[in-house]
Amino acid sequence: MYRAIWLSTMRQLDNEKDLIARCQNGETAFFGALYDRYVRIIYSFIYYKTFQKEVAEDLTSETFFKALSYIHTVDPHRSFQSWLYKIAQNCVIDHFRRERKTEHVDDVWDIADDTNLEIDANVSLQIGALRQELSQLSRVQRDIIIMRVWQELPYREIAEIVGKSEASCKMNYSRAVKHLKKVVPITVGSTDH
Amino acid sequence: MNSIEEILAELYAIDASFKRHEADLRLLVKRLRLAKPDFSVDDAFVRRLRSDILHGGKPKPVGFLMRSYFVQVSKNLFRSSALGTAVALVLLVPLAYAAQLYRQNHLKNYQVDNALVSLGQQQEISYKPQNAFGTVALTVVSTTSPATSTPMLPTASLMSAASATSSATSSVALAVKTTIASTTSPAYLFVGVPTPLNKPTANVVETDTSSAARSELLSNIQSLGFELTDMTSIANTNDSVGVIEVQETKPFGYIVSMNLNKMTIQISKNPATWLNRNDLPLTPDTNATDTVAVANVFLQAHNINTSNYGSPVLWSENSASSTATVLFPLIIDQEKVYNIDGNPYGMLVSVDQKLRKVTSVTGISLQRYTASPYPIETNFSNILAALHATTTVATSTVAHATSTPPLPRLTTPRAGLIRYVTGGQEFFVPGLVFPVASSTRALTVSLLKNSTGK
Structure with a gap:
């Protein structure tokens, strides 16, 4: 019976440079x-x-087309993943700048207080009130929490x-956690398991 | 995912003062983790985007003109006398590599004839009325045992749990005459999550073997970009011909075999034109990622579209012979296709890892199918009951002197199409694949209910 074989991280990195x-x-x-x-981690x-599936697909597509177009600029001594992340980040920023011309908006978290904003229903349910608290962090702190x-x-990649x-x-990570600890209400008597 | 403990330990390492607020921090971290949005990446989107990026509007790295010239030269050299052949061998080896380098360095931007459509680019499915293929009573509950490499034959028909104790026979072309024995002891333990089956019917898919499809397969051979000799065998083909084989005579040439019954194409190296590997400068063994890349480059260069396949995986590797096989799992109508043993079915590309060359490709499909809806079993309990009644899951071969070996545990099944070949006809039947925990085995079961057709 055949088996799928996977490489170690170090070998992957070496192979990546070759690719x-x-x-x-x-x-x-x-x-x-x-x-x-x-593709999946960038998506x-x-x-x-x-927080929108269709937008995420469009921006993922844009990210990889740009990556292929500009691959000649990649520094082989730096992380390819972080380079992709930066492209993705810029695509997201450009998207929101196009959508919200009069506002300084970098991502969906900057407009957390907009009740008319369309986001996927499951996200709304899952994040709940935490969305407000996370939106109060700086973009860098929030991105670090997400990543x-x-x-x-x-941390090296981040x-x-x-x-x-x-x-x-x-x-930045510890400051973000300290801030969230202050503002996120902790239910009295709740237990973790 | 990082555990809460790992995240907390990391925070304490950054700032020891966090330890004084451990209880609050623990709850906060728990909330952060739970708040992570659930979503799934659409596999169809991933495949489509991959195809768009790699195939859409990009120049293809194939040099028709240079290759034609080189092949002509090498054909002439090959057909000369023994001395000429010896001279040719001395010259051709460096020429072969020079040509390869030339293609890589100078012809990568050469654009192929855009009128050529890549093989398998568009999956076409013609939909027929219900039960159009006649009685299809393929309900296979099978497994592979570690000691065998061939799957078990179909053993039973899926029936409702109420009739599981009665004898059941079916005697049509696609079914196997069988008896379901009642059993009081379970054959396995199901520990997974039942798969919701909401629709009463699902499509059975059959490979299109019509004359039109045969003609299309034959015409597509030109699009593969091989320098094939003796194309008269293709020109003279009629409907009675089953298999056609044509070959390249250039160095490192290939043999292309078309099975007009199964509607598949197989590519294999032409041994007469592949020089002894030991006479050639060899690279270190290619790693897995590069092996997959070599396979991708070959398929792209020969206009074999992979958009109807999932992401390629390195499926097997033989370190002794430095060969490896890459699997491109087939997807029909957004359903993954599995073999009867539960492994993904698809296109297999074998690669010589020292030469960095593809040595064979099997399972290339024209992607022409017909589909017909059939009633399926939707009650998951009935499916499990049928598995209990008919499963002969291979147990460990290690003798258990005093204890009963534990029951195999089946985990959450995957839905898809199970590939069956019966009476020379290839069918893809809606089914479930139950992985066996802590092993590489799986059970497959067709979901078809006994149905009468035409």
Whole structure:
């Protein structure tokens, strides 16, 4: 019986550099392997910043088309994943700037108080009141929470994505948690399990 | 997902003062984790986007002109005398690599004839009325045992739990005459989540083997971009021909076999044109990611569309011979296709990892199907009862002297199409695949109810 075989992270990273080099050499068929590796995590990141399935699909599509177009600019010594994240981030920002021309809006969290904003119903139910509290954080703090708690990215990657040092990211993370601890109501008598 | 404990430990490492507020922090972290929105990425969107990015409007790295010239030269050299052949071998080896490098470095932006449609680009399904294929009583409950490599034959027909104790026979072309024995002891333990089956009917899919489909398959061979000799066998084909084989004679050429009954194409290396691997400069073994990439490049270069397949996976690897197989799982009408043993069915691409060359491709489909709705069992309890009544799940071969081996545990099933070949005809039947926990085995069961057709 056949089995699917998976590489270790270090081997994947080495192979990734080779894939990028081949794409930069014009062998764009190898981009498929990079796409397969990152499409879902990029989609989820975009979804966490838009909360709409159709918008997330459009922006994911835009992200990867841009990635292929600009792959010749990738620095092979830096993380490809963080480069994709930055493209995705910019696509999200551009999307909201187009949608809300008169407001400084970078993602859905900046308009958490807009009751007319369309978001997927399950998100509304799941996040609930926490949405207001999270929206009070700075974009960097919120992105760190999303990437660390929801997406489990390592600090090394987060630091490259947000453009700060690892130590700074951890500091921002702890400040965000401290702030949330103050403002998020904790139900008296609730227990965790 | 990171556990609450892991997240807390991390926070304490950043700022030890968090420990004084552990209870509040624990609840906060729990709320943050629970607030993570649930969603699922649409597989169809992922596939469609992949196809758009890799195939849509991009120049294809195929150099028709240069390749034609090179093939002509090598054909002439091959047909010369023994001395000429020896000279050709001496010259062709470096020429072959030079040509490959040339294509890679100079022809990657050469645009192929846009009139050529890639094979399998559009999946076409013709829908027929209910029960159009006649009585289809394929209800297979099978498993693979670790000791065998061939799946068990169909053993039973799915019936309602009430009739599970009676003898059941069916005697039509697609069913197997069988008897369901009653049983009082369970054959497995189901520990998964029942699959909701809301619709009373589901499509049985049959590969289109009409004359029109055969003609289309034959005409598509040109789109594969091989330099094939003796195309007269294709020109002279009639409806009675089952298999056609044509070949390339250039170095590292291929044999293309078309099965006009199954409507598939198989590509394999032409051994006569593949030089002894030991005589060639070899690269270190290609890793899994590159192996998949080599497969992708080959398929793209030969205009074989993968948009109706799921993401490719490295399916097997033989380190002794440095060969590996990449599986592109087939998807028909948005349903994943499985073999009778529960493994995904699809296109298999074998790669020589030292030469970084594809040595064979099997299961290339024209993607032409007909579909007809059939009644299916929707009561999950009935399905489980039928599994209990007919399952012969292989247990461990290790002798248990004093204790009864534990029952195999079946986990949440996956819905899809189960591929059956019977009487030379290929069917894809709605079914469920039950993975066996802590193993690579699975049970497959067709959901078809006994039905009478034409």
